[in-house]
Amino acid sequence: SQELEQSPQSLIVQEGKNLTINCTSSKTLYGLYWYKQKYGEGLIFLMMLQKGGEEKSHEKITAKLDEKKQQSSLHITASQPSHAGIYLCGADMRSNSGYALNFGKGTSLLVTP
Amino acid sequence: KAGVTQTPRYLIKTRGQQVTLSCSPISGHRSVSWYQQTPGQGLQFLFEYFSETQRNKGNFPGRFSGRQFSNSRSEMNVSTLELGDSALYLCASSPRGGLTYEQYFGPGTRLTVT
Numbered sequence: 001s002q003e004l005e006q007s008p009q010s011l012i013v014q015e016g017k018n019l020t021i022n023c024t025s026s027k028t029l030y031g032l033y034w035y036k037q038k039y040g041e042g043l044i045f046l047m048m049l050q051k052g053g054e055e056k057s058h059e060k061i062t063a064k065l066d067e068k069k070q071q072s073s074l075h076i077t078a079s080q081p082s083h084a085g086i087y088l089c090g091a092d093m094r095s096n097s098g099y100a101l102n103f104g105k106g107t108s109l110l111v112t113p
Numbered sequence: 114k115a116g117v118t119q120t121p122r123y124l125i126k127t128r129g130q131q132v133t134l135s136c137s138p139i140s141g142h143r144s145v146s147w148y149q150q151t152p153g154q155g156l157q158f159l160f161e162y163f164s165e166t167q168r169n170k171g172n173f174p175g176r177f178s179g180r181q182f183s184n185s186r187s188e189m190n191v192s193t194l195e196l197g198d199s200a201l202y203l204c205a206s207s208p209r210g211g212l213t214y215e216q217y218f219g220p221g222t223r224l225t226v227t
Contacts, residue, residue, distance in 0.1 A: 033215065033216075035218075040201065040221075040223070041220055041221065042117070042203055042218040042219050042220045042221050043156075043203065043205075043218040044218070045215045045216070045217065045218075048215050088155075088156060090156075101146070101158060101216065102158065103148075103155060103156040103157075103158075104155070105155035106155060106156075
């Protein structure tokens with residue numbers, strides 16, 4: 001089955017600093033999704049990327065999909081305490097039996113004052 | 114529009130019992146997917162329902178089952194509970210199913226099996 005590896009597993013950054021989270025797939029990505037989760041709560045949709053080379057931004061968060069490398073990156077500029085949480089990437093995993101959304105194990109982000 | 118709602122939010126059960134969790138999707142959404150989240154395995158796909166039909170199933174034992182009603186509300190049932198079933202169970206809805214549409218997640222049901 002397709003696996004998604006996220007790095008780093010956890011991250012502590014000082015407020016105002018930039019950071020990048022990576023998501024690497026073992027197979028071709030048909031669609032890549034980024035979600036944020038507050039501890040113990042549901043997931044909040046951030047962005048969806050479908051085309052190779054696609055880049056999307058929302059406020060201070062930018063995500064890119066490098067389809068050739070089967071990799072996506074999430075970049076946060078000038079981090080704030082409100083950015084803290086767990087970031088998960090999800091990928092469209094297609095098989096003969098249908099499809100499912102497969103997730104990485106997440107990157108835990110803590111932003112310190 | 115109201116978001117995805119899940120009931121109950123918290124549940125404690127004993128090994129061997131069974132449990133039913135409920136999910137109400139966003140109005141107009143016809144696809145409901147269920148996920149299990151644990152610290153060790155992360156977020157794992159259980160199954161997806163669309164128009165009352167199960168369209169795909171993850172790699173979980175038959176003790177995990179679900180159904181969807183004509184109003185798109187969905188229930189998930191776990192029979193003969195095991196300690197390892199303790200997890201956060203999340204459901205997500207999307208307008209038409211398939212993965213060209215983003216999924217909207219509920220707050221989850223925290224199940225503890227003792």
